[in-house]
Amino acid sequence: MTINGGGSEKGFHVFATQAAYWVGTKWAFLAALFVVLGWLVAGPYFHYSDTWQLVINTGTTVVTFLVVFLIQNTQNRDATAIHLKLDEIIKSIDKAQNEMIDIEHLSDEELQKLSHKYQKVREECDTRIRRRTKPT
Secondary structure, eight states, rough: OOOOOOHHHHHHHHHHHHHHHTTHHHHHHHHHHHHHHHHHHHHTTTTTTTHHHHHHHHHHHHHHHHHHEEEEEHHHHHHHHHHHHHHHHHHHOTTTGGGGGGGGGGHHHHHHHHHHHHHHHHHHHHHHHHHHHOOO
């Protein structure tokens, strides 16, 4: 099954994915490290002026601001894909509760109740396992 988005949307997706991948590499870290080292070395030349400090503060703020949105875009896409895959698995298993497919849309209170319900199920399973494995 193929779902095609618009041209500009697909272009942004490709850009965001590649940029998020790149900023997570060792090369991006090394580039940032060299920029900071270059800035530090330039300190004496600029007499550690306010402008010298403003350059690194502004640069890091702008880069951080932009990268946050790129990374959030890729995380949103990943989360959506994971939800869809899990929904497909839930739908395909006969004994699964299909109501679980849309639980990400529940309120915090409803999620908490569901969590408590499954905590009790886990505890019951643990108790049964302990009884079976307990030496007689």
